[in-house]
Amino acid sequence: MSVIYARVALIGLGLIAGSMAHAMRRAGLAGEIVGTARSAETRKIAGEIGLCDRVVDTTAEAVRDADLVVLAVPVGIMGAVAAEIAPHLAPGATLTDVGSVKQDVIAQVGPHLTDGIHFIPGHPLAGTEHSGPRSGFAELFDNRYVLLTPPEGTDPSATAKLRALWEGCGANVEEMDPDHHDLVLAVTSHTPHLIAYTMVGVADDLRRVTDSEVIKYSAAGFRDFTRIAASDPTMWRDVFLSNKEATLEILGRFTEELFALQRAIRTGDGDHLHAYFTRTRAIRRGNIEAGQDTDAPDFGRIGQRKDGPAE
């Protein structure tokens, strides 16, 4: 594959930006990769492991002459970072982000930008519970989806280039409206994360069940929850605060359904429970058929992390 952007600036050097750096290098998609991060420690580690071609100290320096700038910071500070870099963006540059919420990011970032900048919000549906500059790996996006939410009137050639970059990183790219994106993600990601956090918190609180028992005897169900609940706290705080409306709506539906099942347990309505559990079983089958998971016991994760060790 050939170079798509002569210079890519990564603002933030966590799991997603780090994986983008590895994936862009794997396919030779960027002439130069410049990176920066707010934390001096993160910049130091990134420099030591050669995560980017250059690690610089300021966002202004990072975005200078870049034709693609990627905001890979927590959703809560997207606006502040956009304000900081806006005066330094090269005319005609493309600005994108990797935030898990789109309407709020657009509201935060949009007002700071001048007409010459192509702002194309994005969201790669990929991740692990690890974070930090050592957590990235080239295969993270392979066969995963990246959702782009370009505003009306966006230059189609700018969108096409960004799409080509993500495809070069191994992803399938689709476009949708930001509000629809936020609802879909509230269902498939945000609410499940909140629920996992809650369940793990309940287990931790229960004094009659000692911590060591909860950990020792956690079979499949709870083990998956602890993994989900180990995700980056800052990122997830920001997700819930910025996708408030959709998350609260889905939570409302969730508690409604949960109460119905709870009532079935209390009243001994086995038929209700059995019918419900039979219906949900079919969804897993659909997931496997869509290629987002496998029937194998490793859930398609084997070999996804050939690069860095865990944090």
Add this chain to the structure above:
Amino acid sequence: MSVIYARVALIGLGLIAGSMAHAMRRAGLAGEIVGTARSAETRKIAGEIGLCDRVVDTTAEAVRDADLVVLAVPVGIMGAVAAEIAPHLAPGATLTDVGSVKQDVIAQVGPHLTDGIHFIPGHPLAGTEHSGPRSGFAELFDNRYVLLTPPEGTDPSATAKLRALWEGCGANVEEMDPDHHDLVLAVTSHTPHLIAYTMVGVADDLRRVTDSEVIKYSAAGFRDFTRIAASDPTMWRDVFLSNKEATLEILGRFTEELFALQRAIRTGDGDHLHAYFTRTRAIRRGNIEAGQDTDAPDFGRIGQRKDGPAE
């Protein structure tokens, strides 16, 4: 390893019994393995794949002269099966089960047994979302826990033999009281399963988000939920109905905590969310240290299913 029981009878031939058959053979723990199942189709498949040394049509035939009888049927029918086999059990035989709930199984099975039978309830904390006679594999119990809840006055040598069998199957064995077992499992397994079922059901219901989107765009969080929610409906219906009290208690705590987090989202209390998510992150670390999970992306499942294909 040498033979521990001259004849083992497996009542029910699903994931757990099938895996026991494979594991007992791997280590040469049983002189003969006799199996039966209620469904003629299951018996036919078990016979075809040679799951047991003999597959027989009735429970009476299966338990004849067996020195270990394993009830591996849904919790809801343990009592009925116990009533059926009780007259045919050999004097001095050990009877155990693999049900996910212990107090209810004891209440169902106990009354049918005569004094000469050693009844030692058990629960292997291992499983996959697959079920049926083809789903078992020898490695399922390796480094997993098996909890035994022998009643007071149980012959220690009978317990020691059953412990040796499970250890020979690769498991770590611990003993605890049945009521404590049921509470611990409500936290680490039963409630998480109910929650996963609910979330998957909500996603399925949401008309503005099409089924294909839910499936296509499900990243880590929801994907794990669909796997959990794909577990056997009959088994799980029975678990919730028979561990009603503990499950309802943990569900009450869960909704209380969830409402507190929901309120934090609604009021924009980011500090509350961040503190909560930071606390839950530590539990994952404990899980890895306990050896019940690994830090690797396959979660320790690689190589667990060398035998049969999925159902």
